[in-house]
Amino acid sequence: MAPAVVEQVAQSAAKDFKKESATARLLGSGSAGIAELAIFHPVDTIAKRLMSNQGKVTSAARLNEVIFKDKAHVSVGQKFGSLFPGLGYAAAYKVLQRIYKYGGQPFARDYLALHHGDSFDRAFGKGNGKAIMHATAGSLIGIGEIVLLPLDILKIKRQTNPEAFRGRGVVRIVRDEGMGLYRGAGWTAARNAPGSFALFGGSAAAKQYLYTLNDYNSATWLQNFVASICGATASLVVSAPLDVIKTRIQNRNFENPESGFKILGRMAREEGASSFFKGLTPKLLMTGPKLVFSFWLAQTLIPAFDKVL
Structure with a gap:
């Protein structure tokens, strides 16, 4: 029995070419981005403000000021409302980012499988090569994510440094700043490359070695959830130092x-x-x-949409 199982698990990377429709990839990744934004935007604001804080947080009162800024001493409802700055930028950025990242990685993976799958198999062995190919496709997509950097910068400034706008609208800012909106592009690419490698690689590794799946798209919602936890945790830890630098560059x-x-x-x-x-x-x-939620939802919805379209 054991040899048969090993043979089944060790599928060639060159054969990992999917037939999901572009529409399924668009709908699955876009739905994940919209759902993530609706639920987690306040959480993202808190994290960005903590990363931007350059002093030490030594008390609950100081933590309150770091998180809520000028709304630190108003009502609970107003405090909560203050965690939604830059929602328009966040909506544009987050939905486009998830469509690009979750929907784009399968296309990069298909290209690598079709043209370089045998090379991954030879370099890392079947099974290993397939998981690393998924991670590499994610890394390549992550680097290209800098195209969306201006929206990310505007979102972060609205969350952490609204004074930077000084009454200017987005059109005026784009006209005034031009390529300055791509400030920190190198650091962003440096963060995204290992971060996206770890995200997609960690998920693929869980499906490959924990669940011994031949077809990653056949994963159940629970298997996708566990795989997403593995990928997201690895991604956040690996990218943390560069993420702090990137955030501080962008919030000035x-x-x-x-x-x-x-x-x-x-x-x-x-x-x-x-x-x-x-x-x-x-x-x-x-x-x-x-990240776990949106990645799990995208991995679950893309195959699901593909079945009904």
Whole structure:
């Protein structure tokens, strides 16, 4: 029995070419992005504000001020409302990002399987090659995600530094700042490459080795959920230091930019090594579930839509 199981599990990466329709990929990933935004935008705001905080949080009162800023001493309802700044930018960014990332990775994976699947098999062995191919496709898509960087920058500034807008609308900002809206693109790509590799690779590894699935699309909703937890946790931990630097680059005033290397040096000198993991705990506890939720939903909905379309 054992040899038969091993043969079944060790499927060639070159044969991992799917036939899901582009419509299914669009609907599945887009639905995941919309659902994630509706539920988790306040959580994202809290995480971004904690990462942007350069001082030490030594009391509950200080934590309240960091999270709610000028709304720290108003009613609970107003506090909650203050966690939705930049929702328009967030909606555009998050939905487009999820469509691009979750819907685009299958296309990158199909290309690699069709043209380079044998190379992955030879380099890593069947099974291993297939999981690493999924991770590599995710990494390539993650790097290309910098196309959406201006929307991410506008979202982060609205969440953490609304003074940067000073009454200017988005059209005026785009006209004034131009390519400045791509500030931090290199750091974003550096964060996304390993982060997306870990996200898709961790999920693929769970399906490959934990559930011994030949066809990852055949995973049940529970198997997809567990695989998403593995991928999301790995992604957040791996990308945490670069994510802090990226956020600090993007939340500064437009007229007072600062390079990532300057931020890195100052953080190491003044805040210590632990500063590179600021916000990791709330990200794992709050942003982690957001990523798990959207990734699980996309992995579940894309095959489901494909069956009914």
